[in-house]
Each structure stands twice: as C-alpha cells, then as structure tokens.
Amino acid sequence: xxxxxxxxxxxxxxxxxxxxxxxxxxxxxxxxxxxxxxxxxxxxxxxxxxxxxxxxxxxxxxxxxxxxxxxxxxxxxxxxxxxxxxxxxxxxxxxxxxxxxxxxxxxxxxxxxxxxxxxxxxxxxxxxxxxxxxxxxxxxxxxxxxxxxxxxxxxxxxxxxxxxxxxxxxxxxxxxxxxxxxxxxxxxxxxxxxxxxxxxxxxxxxxxxxxxxxxxxxxxxxxxxxxxxxxxxxxxxxxxxxxxxxxxxxxxxxxxxxxxxxxxxxxxxxxxxxxxxxxxxxxxxxxxxxxxxxxxxxxxxxxxxxxxxxxxxxxxxxxxxxxxxxxxxxxxxxxxxxxxxxxxxxxxxxxxxxxxxxxxxxxxxxxxxxxxxxxxxxxxxxxxxxxxxxxxxxxxxxxxxxxxxxxxxxxxxxxxxxxxxxxxxxxxxxxxxxxxxxxxxxxxxxxxxxxxxxxxxxxxxxxxxxxxxxxxxxxxxxxxxxxxxxxxxxxxxxxxxxxxxxxxxxxxxxxxxxxxxxxxxxxxxxxxxxxxxxxxxxxxxxxxxxxxxxxxxxxxxxxxxx
Amino acid sequence: xxxxxxxxxxxxxxxxxxxxxxxxxxxxxxxxxxxxxxxxxxxxxxxxxxxxxxxxxxxxxxxxxxxxxxxxxxxxxxxxxxxxxxxxxxxxxxxxxxxxxxxxxxxxxxxxxxxxxxxxxxxxxxxxxxxxxxxxxxxxxxxxxxxxxxxxxxxxxxxxxxxxxxxxxxxxxxxxxxxxxxxxxxxxxxx
Numbered sequence: 201x202x203x204x205x206x207x208x209x210x211x212x213x214x215x216x217x218x219x220x221x222x223x224x225x226x227x228x229x230x231x232x233x234x235x236x237x238x239x240x241x242x243x244x245x246x247x248x249x250x251x252x253x254x255x256x257x258x259x260x261x262x263x264x265x266x267x268x269x270x271x272x273x274x275x276x277x278x279x280x281x282x283x284x285x286x287x288x289x290x291x292x293x294x295x296x297x298x299x300x301x302x303x304x305x306x307x308x309x310x311x312x313x314x315x316x317x318x319x320x321x322x323x324x325x326x327x328x329x330x331x332x333x334x335x336x337x338x339x340x341x342x343x344x345x346x347x348x349x350x351x352x353x354x355x356x357x358x359x360x361x362x363x364x365x366x367x368x369x370x371x372x373x374x375x376x377x378x379x380x381x382x383x384x385x386x387x388x389x390x391x392x393x394x395x396x397x398x399x400x401x402x403x404x405x406x407x408x409x410x411x412x413x414x415x416x417x418x419x420x421x422x423x424x425x426x427x428x429x430x431x432x433x434x435x436x437x438x439x440x441x442x443x444x445x446x447x448x449x450x451x452x453x454x455x456x457x458x459x460x461x462x463x464x465x466x467x468x469x470x471x472x473x474x475x476x477x478x479x480x481x482x483x484x485x486x487x488x489x490x491x492x493x494x495x496x497x498x499x500x501x502x503x504x505x506x507x508x509x510x511x512x513x514x515x516x517x518x519x520x521x522x523x524x525x526x527x528x529x530x531x532x533x534x535x536x537x538x539x540x541x542x543x544x545x546x547x548x549x550x551x552x553x554x555x556x557x558x559x560x561x562x563x564x565x566x567x568x569x570x571x572x573x574x575x576x577x578x579x580x581x582x583x584x585x586x587x588x589x590x591x592x593x594x595x596x597x598x599x600x601x602x603x604x605x606x607x608x609x610x611x612x613x614x615x616x617x618x619x620x621x622x623x624x625x626x627x628x629x630x631x632x633x634x635x636x637x638x639x640x641x642x643x644x645x646x647x648x649x650x651x652x653x654x655x656x657x658x659x660x661x662x663x664x665x666x667x668x669x670x671x672x673x674x675x676x677x678x679x680x681x682x683x684x685x686x687x688x689x690x691x692x693x694x695x696x697x698x699x700x701x702x703x704x705x706x707x708x709x710x711x712x713x714x715x716x717x718x719x720x721x722x723x724x725x726x727x728x729x730x731x732x733x734x735x736x737x738x739x740x741x742x743x744x745x746x747x748x749x750x751x752x753x754x755x756x757x758x759x760x761x762x
Numbered sequence: 763x764x765x766x767x768x769x770x771x772x773x774x775x776x777x778x779x780x781x782x783x784x785x786x787x788x789x790x791x792x793x794x795x796x797x798x799x800x801x802x803x804x805x806x807x808x809x810x811x812x813x814x815x816x817x818x819x820x821x822x823x824x825x826x827x828x829x830x831x832x833x834x835x836x837x838x839x840x841x842x843x844x845x846x847x848x849x850x851x852x853x854x855x856x857x858x859x860x861x862x863x864x865x866x867x868x869x870x871x872x873x874x875x876x877x878x879x880x881x882x883x884x885x886x887x888x889x890x891x892x893x894x895x896x897x898x899x900x901x902x903x904x905x906x907x908x909x910x911x912x913x914x915x916x917x918x919x920x921x922x923x924x925x926x927x928x929x930x931x932x933x934x935x936x937x938x939x940x941x942x943x944x945x946x947x948x949x950x951x952x953x
Binding site for chain 1 (some may be wrong): 859878895928
C-alpha cells in the first residue's frame with residue numbers, strides 16, 4: 201500500500217483503462233485489470249485518476265456542446281474566461297430557480313399526500329412498460345437519394361433493423377451494426393442482414409468500416425465469405441456473379457474462394473481483386489472511388505438538411521402570425537447560455553417567456569437547430585399563462601429517449617382544479633389529455649402508440665381539444681391515432697392554465713413517485729393554439745418539420761378506422 | 763408553489779447548493795464504477811431522485827458527498843443486474859476496494875478536475891478539438907475520428923496519447939499546488 205507504480209506498469213495500466221473507457225476491452229484484458237485492482241492499492245489510485253480524467257472530460261466537453269464545437273473552441277483558445285463562463289453562469293442562474301422549483305416538491309412531501317385525486321386514473325398500466333423489445337441488430341443512420349426496392353421493407357432514419365433483407369433500388373444508406381461495423385450500401389442492392397456481425401450481399405456495392413470491436417465482421421456473397429480483420433474495404437457483387445473486393449485499410453480474408461470451403465486468401469491494404477464464378481480471381485488496381493463514400497453522404501445529407509431547415513424557418517415565420525397561436529417556442533436561443541425560452545406566438549403574457557431550469561441546450565432535428573435536453577428530474581421550463589380557453593391544440597416536436605416515469609409531462613399545469621388541462625404521456629406509450637371537470641376527472645387516452653421503436657427518434661405529437669366537434673384527437677407525425685368524445689364533459693367548461701411546466705410537474709401539496717413526471721428527451725418546437733386545428737393543418741406542420749428525407753413508411757395499412 | 767414556508771426554505775436552499783456544488787463529484791464516483799457516460803448519467807439521475815426523497819435523513823453539517831456517494835453505491839449495485847452480462851462492471855470485491863480508494867482521494871480529485879481545465883488550454887488546437895469531440899454527449903471515438911479526418915485506429919491511438927498528456931499535465935499541476943506532497947512524478951511538457 202502506498203507504493204508507487206513503476207513507469208512501465210503505469211503505461212500498461214493506462215492502456216487497460218483506455219480500453220475500458222472506450223469499451224473495446226477484451227474479456228481477458230478485463231480480467232487482468234480486475235485482478236490488478238483487487239491486489240494493488242497504487243494501481244487503484246492510478247485507475248481512479250485515469251477514470252476521473254475521463255469523467256472530467258465529459259464535463260468539460262459538455263460545456264461546448266451547445267456551441268456546435270468550432271466557435272466555442274476558438275473562443276476557448278483566446279481566453280480562459282470564455283471557457284469557464286457559460287457553465288458557471290448556467291449554474292448560478294439555474295440555482296435560484298431550482299431553489300424554488302425542484303425542491304418545491306420536496307417541501308411539499310412533508311405536508312402529506314392529501315391529494316389523491318389529482319392524478320389520472322391509476323388502475324391501468326402502473327407496472328407496464330413501453331411495448332416492444334429491441335429485435336434490431338443494426339440501425340439505419342443516414343441515407344441519400346434513397347429509393348426502396350418494390351415491396352421492400354422501408355425504414356426511417358434511426359430505425360432499428362432486424363435480421364432480414366434490406367433492398368434498395370437506388371441511392372445510398374448507411375447501416376451501423378450493433379457489433380460496431382458500419383456499412384454504406386449503394387443501390388441497386390440487396391443485403392441480407394443475418395446478425396449484428398454478418399450480412400449476405402446478393403448484389404450491390406458495400407463499403408464496410410470495421411473498428412477493433414467488430415473484427416470478424418463478415419460479408420457473405422454467393423461465391424465466398426469476406427471476413428474483415430479490421431478497418432476498411434469495399435465489395436461489389438454483380439447480379440451475374442462477378443465481384444470485386446478492394447481493401448483500403450487493414451486486411452480482409454476471403455474464405456471459400458473457388459468453391460472450396462478450405463481455400464482462404466488474404467488481401468491487404470492497397471490490394472484489390474476481381475473474382476468471377478469459381479475462378480480464384482485476379483489482382484486489379486485498388487480504387488476507393490468505386491465505392492460510396494461516407495463523406496459524400498455527409499455533403500448530400502448536409503445540403504438536404506440545410507434546405508429542410510431553411511424551409512422550416514420560413515414556414516415557422518409564417519406560423520408566428522397565426523392569431524390563434526398563443527404560445528410558440530422555436531427553441532432558437534440567441535446565446536447558448538440563454539435561460540429564457542422566448543415566446544414567438546401571439547400571446548403577450550410575460551409569463552409565456554419560459555424560465556429554463558436545469559435543461560441544457562443541445563442539437564435539434566437538423567444540424568444547427570437547437571433543442572432543450574431534459575434529463576434530470578430537476579429539468580423543466582416554467583411558464584405562466586393567464587386567461588380562459590375554449591378550444592386547444594397542442595403540438596410538440598420531441599425526441600423521447602425513454603418513458604421512465606408512470607406519467608411523463610409534456611405540459612402540465614401546477615393546479616389540478618376545474619378546467620385544468622394536463623398534456624402528458626403514460627409509460628405504456630399512450631398520449632393523454634386530462635381535463636379536470638366540475639368535480640370529476642376526464643382523461644382522453646390514445647392507444648399505446650409510442651413504442652420502443654420510437655425511442656430516440658424525432659416525432660411530432662399533437663393533441664386537439666375540439667368543443668365544436670365534441671372530441672379530443674391525438675396525432676403522431678400528422679396522422680390521427682385516436683379520437684374520443686367529450687360529451688361527458690361540459691363543453692363550455694373554460695380551460696385554465698396558470699402556472700405550468702413543460703417537461704415536468706410541480707403540483708403544490710402533492711407527493712409521491714406518481715408526481716415525479718420529468719420528461720426524458722429533447723424538445724425543439726412547441727406550440728399551443730387556442731383553436732382546434734384540423735388534421736390537414738397538423739399534417740402540414742409535420743410535413744414541413746420532419747427531420748428526414750427518407751421515404752416514410754406508408755401509413756395507409758396502419759391507418760386506424762373509426 | 764409553496765414559497766411561504768420559511769422553515770423549509772433553508773433546507774431547500776441547502777440541498778440545491780449541495781447538489782449544484784457536488785453533482786460532478788458524484789458523477790465521477792459513479793463513473794469509476796460504471797465507465798460509460800449514458801449509464802453513469804442514468805445512475806446519477808436515480809441517485810438524485812433518492813437524494814431528494816431522503817434529504818430529510820441527511821444530517822446538516824456532515825459530509826454530503828460521502829452520504830450521496832453511499833446512495834450512488836446502492837444505485838450502482840441495483841443497476842448491476844442490468845450490467846451483469848456486460849464487461850464494464852467489476853466484481854463486488856474489486857468495486858468495494860475501488861470505492862474505498864476513491865474515499866481517500868476526494869480532495870485530490872477536485873484538484874485534478876480544476877487542473878484539467880488549464881491543461882486543456884495547453885493542448886494544441888487539433889488535439890483539444892479531438893478530445894472534446896470524443897467526450898461530447900452521445901459522441902465517441904468514431905465521431906472524433908470523422909471530425910479529425912482520421913481512421914478509427916489512428917483516432918484510438920491519438921486519444922490514448924492525448925489522455926496520457928493530460929494525465930501527466932494534471933499530475934504536474936497538482937504537484938505544483940502542493941509541493942510538499944509526493945505525487946506520481948511523471949510530468950512532461952505538453953507539446
């Protein structure tokens with residue numbers, strides 16, 4: 201104990217710690233590290249220092265996130281003050297608000313759970329979770345000029361891809377396998393995904409990038425198997441059976457060449473081979489340009505995202521003039537340390553300029569678009585909206601990262617009195633609009649629409665309270681997923697907000713885990729209208745605001761029939 | 763909101779202050795046991811909820827970080843089920859040994875965190891950009907590699923080198939702060 205480590209040991213231990221931090225450590229190396237730590241206090245101290253460094257780096261890096269990297273780092277190099285200021289400012293500004301809000305609930309819990317009626321009906325789903333499980337082995341991360349083949353499964357950006365065929369008619373897609381391997385597929389192509397570390401290429405061009413974690417990633421073809429031994433390669437397979445393999449970096453192994461399962465050939469960086477039928481192949485000139493490039497995808501993606509972002513901006517500027525748009529948040533702060541969420545809508549109540557507590561600025565639907573990230577139970581936006589309303593439409597672009605509370609706030613009034621509306625989600629994946637009637641509660645549920653597949657993707661949630669048609673409608677991505685009659689509720693009942701929170705809940709005098717309702721994820725646009733929008737209007741808002749250019753799944757077959 | 767209960771104001775203000783000042787330390791504690799940012803943040807979130815639910819059990823004036831870390835320790839153990847098949851968690855004996863070591867290093871770790879701020883400033887632009895990109899939320903070696911225009915193996919290597927530079931610089935800075943104390947002397951100039 202207390203002994204210093206030798207320099208050689210320090211280097212060795214640092215390397216083990218690096219692998220641990222990067223998630224690339226092998227089982228054997230992990231066991232080695234574990235034994236070392238069990239036996240040696242000096243090793244443990246070094247371990248704590250190295251891991252502490254990474255923990256601190258996460259903190260320091262976090263301070264730049266909302267600044268899109270470049271600008272902030274330049275400022276940082278000019279002045280040490282710039283480096284520290286946003287973080288500290290954020291904390292001190294937040295602290296006063298947190299003092300009155302986050303802990304309001306704590307104060308309240310000592311006053312006892314006298315109010316049991318405030319929450320939505322509690323019989324359903326208390327222990328149920330969002331449906332679905334991760335049957336994916338890969339995820340579709342990017343696409344450009346993409347057209348799916350006829351009859352092929354159509355995936356959206358961010359969709360998890362299960363074992364099965366990916367068939368594209370033209371364009372390119374980037375698929376990241378859970379093993380860590382990334383492939384870029386150029387159409388026309390048919391790739392049969394067989395596991396997190398294996399695919400079968402019937403035809404098409406594949407560029408594969410394989411990090412150390414995924415060594416052994418295999419692309420099978422009708423004639424042979426390509427096993428990657430690390431880094432980068434291209435393979436193209438023609439429908440007529442001829443193929444080419446190009447190795448840009450590292451090594452690959454071709455197994456079963458010439459129809460002989462035992463024949464193995466290695467190709468190293470800079471080498472390329474053309475193979476046809478049972479021939480063993482001929483070396484040809486290596487040419488990376490034959491294969492789709494990741495950076496190319498970047499450019500096309502970037503340009504398309506930029507153009508969609510600009511279209512949305514123009515649309516959003518128009519939308520601001522809608523006299524029924526009481527509160528409208530575009531989440532476009534002037535400064536990354538802004539703690540006020542400015543109302544761009546027509547409502548003039550000062551309390552509509554929200555106080556941001558805890559939530560951090562982060563990236564939104566497109567590069568350059570900002571969003572607020574709600575993570576900790578303290579994170580919230582405080583708002584006050586006076587007045588009475590007859591009809592309402594809520595709309596929000598959200599990226600749900602988890603439904604980890606029984607109820608999850610979108611916009612909840614502090615009060616639960618006659619006329620209070622509560623817009624929230626249930627852990628089961630239902631959207632809920634709750635309205636307190638004269639002495640009774642009315643909760644308008646959607647079906648369990650939000651599933652595991654939706655976690656981590658941007659979606660547009662909207663709910664309409666329409667007293668003329670006597671119904672409440674829930675919509676996801678511009679598609680109506682449910683409606684329910686409100687005849688039981690007095691349709692002239694004035695709806696009242698008062699003090700409320702986006703992304704959290706601060707009920708006075710209430711306690712218990714049911715009242716922890718913090719939203720987990722991002723919000724980058726939020727609107728509240730004092731009229732009932734039609735499905736067509738909400739569909740348009742969705743179409744303009746949708747983040748991806750990939751063909752969406754056809755909803756027709758899924759459209760609910762009422 | 764109930765702002766009109768002065769006898770509660772103090773404890774609220776106290777908890778806010780304590781959490782604000784110490785959240786980073788609790789995160790670092792969790793991270794040494796679960797070295798994966800998203801997982802560690804989830805555990806931190808669970809820990810914060812419990813801290814806030816149990817704050818009336820905390821004795822004012824005693825060591826808040828130690829108390830909070832104890833809650834974090836139970837949260838890590840509770841999460842162990844989830845990580846059991848993953849390789850990032852050590853067996854209990856080792857975790858306990860590591861935790862005991864962390865307990866003796868609190869002051870040093872705070873100093874090291876501060877020192878890291880000035881060490882980052884000493885890095886050259888390219889290295890700093892790369893390491894900060896790697897450690898952004900939701901990022902990783904891949905993004906750092908892409909941004910630096912390097913291959914992934916090259917980025918792994920570069921990050922290892924940068925971490926070593928930072929580690930040495932931090933050790934050196936901390937050593938300067940307390941010249942009488944013997945710390946690892948592996949100081950090198952940052953190039």
